[in-house]
Amino acid sequence: MHPSKIIIAVVAVTLVAAxxxxxxxxxxxxxxxxxxxxxxRADSIARANAAxxxxxxxxxxxxxxxxxxxxxxxxxxxxNADAMKVLAATIYYDFDKADLTEAARSLLLAKVPVxxxxxxxxxxxxxxxxxxxxxxxxxxxGLRRAAEAKAFLVNNGIDASRLEITSMGAEQPAVQGENEExxxxxxxxxxxxxxxxxxx
Amino acid sequence: MQLKQILIAAVASSALALAPAAARAQNPxxxxxxxxxxxxxxxxxxxxxxxxxxxxxGDSVRAILQRDIDYDDRATVITxxxxxxxxxxxxxxxxxxxxxxxxxxxxxxxxxxxxxxxxTITMYDVAAKKRIQIGGFPLTDQVNSPAWRMAVHRASDxxxxxxxxxxxxxxxxxxxSGGDKQIWVIDSDGENARKLTSVTLAMSxxxxxxxxxxxxxxxxxxxxxxxxxxxxxxxLHWLSGTARGLNITPTYSPDGRTIAYASGSEGGTxxxxxxxxxxxxxxxxxxxxxxxxxxxxxxxxxxxxxxxSGRAGxxxxxxxxxxxxxxxxxxxFTYGEQAYRASPDWAPDGRRIAxxxxxxxxxxxxxxxxxxxxxxxYTSDGQNEDPAWAPDSRHMVFSSTRTGPRQLWVLDxxxxxxxxxxxxxxxxxxxxxxxxKP
Numbered sequence: 001m002h003p004s005k006i007i008i009a010v011v012a013v014t015l016v017a018a019x020x021x022x023x024x025x026x027x028x029x030x031x032x033x034x035x036x037x038x039x040x041r042a043d044s045i046a047r048a049n050a051a052x053x054x055x056x057x058x059x060x061x062x063x064x065x066x067x068x069x070x071x072x073x074x075x076x077x078x079x080n081a082d083a084m085k086v087l088a089a090t091i092y093y094d095f096d097k098a099d100l101t102e103a104a105r106s107l108l109l110a111k112v113p114v115x116x117x118x119x120x121x122x123x124x125x126x127x128x129x130x131x132x133x134x135x136x137x138x139x140x141x142g143l144r145r146a147a148e149a150k151a152f153l154v155n156n157g158i159d160a161s162r163l164e165i166t167s168m169g170a171e172q173p174a175v176q177g178e179n180e181e182x183x184x185x186x187x188x189x190x191x192x193x194x195x196x197x198x199x200x
Numbered sequence: 201m202q203l204k205q206i207l208i209a210a211v212a213s214s215a216l217a218l219a220p221a222a223a224r225a226q227n228p229x230x231x232x233x234x235x236x237x238x239x240x241x242x243x244x245x246x247x248x249x250x251x252x253x254x255x256x257x258g259d260s261v262r263a264i265l266q267r268d269i270d271y272d273d274r275a276t277v278i279t280x281x282x283x284x285x286x287x288x289x290x291x292x293x294x295x296x297x298x299x300x301x302x303x304x305x306x307x308x309x310x311x312x313x314x315x316x317x318x319x320t321i322t323m324y325d326v327a328a329k330k331r332i333q334i335g336g337f338p339l340t341d342q343v344n345s346p347a348w349r350m351a352v353h354r355a356s357d358x359x360x361x362x363x364x365x366x367x368x369x370x371x372x373x374x375x376x377s378g379g380d381k382q383i384w385v386i387d388s389d390g391e392n393a394r395k396l397t398s399v400t401l402a403m404s405x406x407x408x409x410x411x412x413x414x415x416x417x418x419x420x421x422x423x424x425x426x427x428x429x430x431x432x433x434x435x436l437h438w439l440s441g442t443a444r445g446l447n448i449t450p451t452y453s454p455d456g457r458t459i460a461y462a463s464g465s466e467g468g469t470x471x472x473x474x475x476x477x478x479x480x481x482x483x484x485x486x487x488x489x490x491x492x493x494x495x496x497x498x499x500x501x502x503x504x505x506x507x508x509s510g511r512a513g514x515x516x517x518x519x520x521x522x523x524x525x526x527x528x529x530x531x532x533f534t535y536g537e538q539a540y541r542a543s544p545d546w547a548p549d550g551r552r553i554a555x556x557x558x559x560x561x562x563x564x565x566x567x568x569x570x571x572x573x574x575x576x577x578y579t580s581d582g583q584n585e586d587p588a589w590a591p592d593s594r595h596m597v598f599s600s601t602r603t604g605p606r607q608l609w610v611l612d613x614x615x616x617x618x619x620x621x622x623x624x625x626x627x628x629x630x631x632x633x634x635x636x637k638p
Contacts, residue, residue, distance in 0.1 A: 096514065096515075096540070133515065133540055133542060133558075133563070134494075134495065134508065134515065134542035134543050134556070134585070134586070135403070135586075135628065135629065136403075136404055136448060136449045136462075136494050136495050136542075136543065136629070137492060137494050137495065137508055137510070137515055137542055139424070139446060139448050139464070139494070140446070140448070140462065140464055140468075140469035140492035140493075140494050140510075141492060141510075143445075143446050143464040143465075143469060143492075144464075144468065144469075144490075144492060147465075147466045147468075150466065151466070165445075165466065166423050166445065166446065167446055167464065168419075171381065171401060171403075171419075
């Protein structure tokens with residue numbers, strides 16, 4: 001606020017100074033006297049003041065509008081972040097199973113309105129397994145887990161072309177460890193929005 | 201000194217009991233200065249002794265021959281320290297003191313000697329007291345280089361053919377997935393480990409039948425694809441003809457023309473076949489109906505494929521004809537048990553299939569006999585997975601957690617003897633090469 005005032009003041013002074021430097025007319029009017037000169041000077045100051053007021057008003061309006069935009073963006077970002085969180089929520093499975101648990105179903109169901117509200121978003125679903133059993137077969141099992149999640153979303157009205165499935169088997173554990181706690185957190189499908197997720 | 205003499209006397213008398221009558225009658229004496237290495241047990245396996253070899257690389261030649269014969273598991277290697285062995289060398293020519301070798305349990309004496317182009321190995325029959333074989337083996341590369349060591353392995357395998365009628369399997373290498381999730385190769389004796397790939401993630405390597413290349417599953421941004429690595433050019437190329445998405449567990453048919461692998465989609469994972477040079481789409485041969493079918497392994501005649509499938513609700517090993525017809529469960533169906541059988545590998549002689557089976561919560565290495573369907577369990581310690589046969593159809597390489605991180609181990613299916621092959625951080629999904637050509 002303060003620096004902009006200084007800039008406006010400097011501009012006004014410069015304008016006045018410029019008027020002073022107006023060269024004398026080559027053929028001065030015979031009726032011209034001190035009165036007209038004073039009036040011209042007063043008019044010049046008034047013009048400078050008016051310009052200054054207009055500039056202040058314009059800057060104010062601009063700031064108000066910027067603040068409004070920023071607030072709206074923050075609000076939308078918060079909504080988007082929540083939506084992204086819902087979309088990206090990981091679902092978990094039982095050992096050597098691809099069936100959706102009740103918890104997995106409700107997490108998937110929550111993704112449906114977000115996907116419907118933002119039709120440009122695509123989802124990449126990656127199935128994972130724990131590290132027990134054949135690491136080769138686990139790649140296929142991971143894919144079946146992702147496929148079950150996709151089928152559920154499609155059955156709930158999401159266009160299949162927006163959902164891509166893949167599998168990392170046991171190759172990318174979320175947590176390390178050879179115990180049920182670690183295994184249960186590694187048997188999962190992860191969801192990554194692949195386009196159109198940042199704005200609407 | 202006295203202790204040594206007692207040890208020698210003890211061995212001499214126990215060896216005497218097993219020695220042929222002819223040798224026993226000669227009443228031999230242990231030469232002055234001979235000390236015996238007692239790191240063997242007398243049994244049904246014939247004793248083989250490798251004499252020292254003078255000249256550059258001689259110690260390495262002897263060490264490699266001894267180790268290969270030991271790892272082959274058909275003979276007992278009788279080791280003498282250098283001084284003792286020299287004391288038992290003939291003063292001239294082939295004039296060995298055969299009875300003393302017989303006393304030590306030696307059936308065959310191997311004498312490596314330097315030749316103009318490499319080495320000659322002479323084999324002496326202790327019972328017949330005569331030279332029975334001689335062979336020349338070129339050793340052109342630098343001593344202890346990978347090619348030089350492989351050439352010595354080639355000599356070992358030939359010597360075993362002299363003794364047993366069938367060659368050893370030392371002239372081989374083993375591919376595996378390392379802890380860095382790249383494909384590595386290592387010599388059959390655990391030497392010369394080196395990394396071959398540098399892709400995002402590589403696994404499930406399988407040799408081509410001529411061992412000039414291997415096929416593997418590599419991960420790309422658009423899923424996993426099948427790639428072929430050439431040992432000749434060092435180049436890698438991704439096969440077209442596979443679908444986008446999940447393509448895993450490739451293997452070559454015995455004639456090298458067909459690659460079978462598993463391809464996954466929303467409709468499950470099925471076994472596919474393709475011709476390597478052909479860019480047309482692969483042909484699906486399993487009808488999994490939404491189940492997972494992976495890890496194909498051809499029978500040596502190429503007419504059948506073993507694979508694993510979850511079609512019955514839990515993972516089991518099946519066989520089918522190479523065109524996908526006549527699928528049948530390999531092992532007896534086990535009721536009331538949470539069975540999990542996986543990773544079949546058909547032995548090169550066709551007689552057995554190795555696989556892993558979950559027993560009391562841990563995976564163990566098993567084989568099933570293809571004639572009488574009898575099964576045999578080989579491991580019980582830790583998680584033991586992904587067996588792969590050596591070309592001798594006798595040894596298997598597998599991964600085990602018995603010492604902590606997963607490592608490769610070699611198992612002799614006849615004696616049950618095991619040795620650790622890798623010692624780096626993490627190794628799995630091994631594939632044993634055919635016998636390598638020079």
